[in-house]
Amino acid sequence: MPAFNRSDGRDVHVYDAKDPDTVIGGLVLTSGITNANLYSMVEIICFIDGIFFLRDEYDTTIQRDDSSLHPGKYYILTAGTVTPSDEPWLVRTISAGTGTRVAAFRDAVRDRDGRCIITGEVALSGHRGLWAGFEAAHIFPLAYEQHWTNYDYSRWITVPATSGGSINSVQNGVLLRDDIHTLFDSYLISINPDDGYKVVCFQPDGKNIAGKHLDQQFLEDPRRPVDQLLRWHFRQAVLANMKGAGEPVFECDFPPGSDMVGEILSGPRAGEVMEFELFSRLAVGDKPKATGY
Structure with missing residues (x-):
């Protein structure tokens, strides 16, 4: 792969x-x-x-x-x-979680944001139930729920999740345009909460978002993502893109009939990628083990 x-x-x-x-x-x-x-x-x-x-x-x-x-x-x-630094980077691929525990998270994020919080594009038909092109993104990935629990990230959450545990709180999510979601999950873009909530692009920006700041309306919402999680994502993005030769970006487009498992197993960090894919897709059971910050 x-x-x-x-x-x-x-x-x-x-x-x-x-x-x-x-x-x-x-x-x-x-x-x-x-x-x-x-x-x-x-x-x-x-x-x-x-x-x-x-x-x-x-x-x-x-x-x-x-x-x-x-x-x-x-x-x-x-x-x-x-x-x-020897601080670990958590392998992350592009896989949407499924199941009822994620549905409540998705609905809460949609209700709060109503638009891509990075580009500002509004989901014009969202009030009618049409959210095509917009996706609710976890800031801290659902597949690492055990890591979340081990390091007590829930201590930052003040708005409890209606279902699925604290990792599915609306404060761990943002609504993004689907193409922006892919970049966000790949750590190719991030938000720096310590610099005016500035959007940072780690690859050439063809979407005119680099250097933008999140709007004040979003930041004043008491349900918005907590700074600690945005800071965690930004730190992961810096580690992934800047340390040494950088971490790999994994293939996420597997056409029907392609050997997805074979491509993963022939690529870098195969075991971690396979584990992430399995638990991201199932969104149930034990989660991948991770150590560090």
Whole structure:
């Protein structure tokens, strides 16, 4: 099963100044990414012992400010040490959960949002029951419910789910256009709650959403997603796209008659992908094991 290479096309590259020949990670630069954003992203993909700052390839110190980031090589300077993060990335593929426990979640998200919260496109016929082209997306994936339980993510939930457990609270969901949902689940786009709820694209943006901010009406709704879950998703997106060579993006289009299982088993991280696919589709029983944050 072919896997997309997230590092292909990077025009921002990050190095430890003490080891300038080994790339730590990088980024495909899109609209809205600032110098301050790069600093915060570096703090996710690396453990840095002590105060640090960034310099570009022209030996210019980069300020931690809202100036637009430019393509190029960036070097971490610190009196301490720089170690690539070992924080785990949870494998995620594009599979919609099914069953009654997800239906209540879907209905709650539709009722609250009524539109794609990233593009702003309204589901004009939603009030008549027509939601074609719009999907309720879990921010934290349903397949990792055991991880959710182990790390007590439910402590952030203030609006209980009507069924299916706290992971199916409306506060763990957003309504997205179906194409945006695919990008969101692939961690190719995310929302940074610590930068004005800005949409960050990790691949070239053909939808004019990079750098947009979520609208105030959505943010003022007490049922909106909690910051901690948006922050978790953004952190996962940074790890997936920026650390090392990046994580694979898995095939999700299996035409009728194709050997889905064979393609998965011949691809990267086959066991984790197969486990995620099974539990995402069934949405019942034990969930994939995961460790970390």
